[in-house]
Amino acid sequence: MIGRDTSNLSNVDREAALEAENARLRRALDEAVQRVADGTPLAIVEYEREIAECRAALALEQERSAKLEQSLVTLTAQSTLLAANEARYRLAVESARDYAIFTIDLAGRITGWNTGAENLLGWSEEEAIGRPVNVIFTADDNREAMAEAEMRLAVIEGRADDNRWHLRKDGKRFWANGLMMPMRAGLRAFSRS
Structure with missing residues (x-):
């Protein structure tokens, strides 16, 4: 040619x-x-x-x-x-301003953070991205590795419910119902609300 x-x-x-x-x-x-x-x-x-x-x-x-x-x-x-x-x-x-919706990777680091998460938990998206999800768990739950247990349960059963105390950025505790689900596109992340 x-x-x-x-x-x-x-x-x-x-x-x-x-x-x-x-x-x-x-x-x-x-x-x-x-x-x-x-x-x-x-x-x-x-x-x-x-x-x-x-x-x-x-x-x-x-x-x-x-x-x-x-x-x-x-x-x-x-x-x-x-x-x-x-x-x-x-x-x-972003319209779910009263619900904390965020994603974490398989290492437990926050990868996505909506306005509702900022309103309820106190960290801005810029502050939250890259942090371990453990920052929202109490010291007792962190000693018991509750975040990791929820991640395993979410993978095995498709979801992990929790009803427990959580922490805000200012250190104050609040009671919340949470749900963690794996994001099915190759299981590279979890969604938690």
């Missing part, structure tokens, strides 16, 4: 490369037509072959360009839909 290999480029880079290749092929075609028009008799057959090759290569590049454009349209639509879904779910979680 005439041109360069575009298989390792991004869609935008591929599209630019295809447009450049299309322009190069058009120039080559124009030059070949001009040479034929100049009338060098021995070269006419060679020019006709070159013209045919250029037209075939141009058609192939245009087909690839069309496929890339369709892929780009599809990816853009999927990205837009994904962003809309994420915004809707984020709005639902």
Whole structure:
């Protein structure tokens, strides 16, 4: 094939490369037509072959360009839909201002924190992210490794309920009903409310 290999480029880079290749092929075609028009008799057959090759290569590049454009349209639509879904779910979680909803990873570190968690527990999202979930458990519960026990139970049974004292950032205790559930996408995190 005439041109360069575009298989390792991004869609935008591929599209630019295809447009450049299309322009190069058009120039080559124009030059070949001009040479034929100049009338060098021995070269006419060679020019006709070159013209045919250029037209075939141009058609192939245009087909690839069309496929890339369709892929780009599809990816853009999927990205837009994904962003809309994420915004809707984020709005639902953030609207639960009276409920602490947060996620933790398998190591027990907080990875997500809603406004309700901030209202009930006192830590801002920035302060909470990365902290061990044990910060909301009392000293007695931490000695008994209750957070770890809840995580194991959530994995085994699909949920772990608790009704116990919890701690706010200021150290004050409050009674709360909690529920921990594994997030099923590969069990990389837990959701706790």
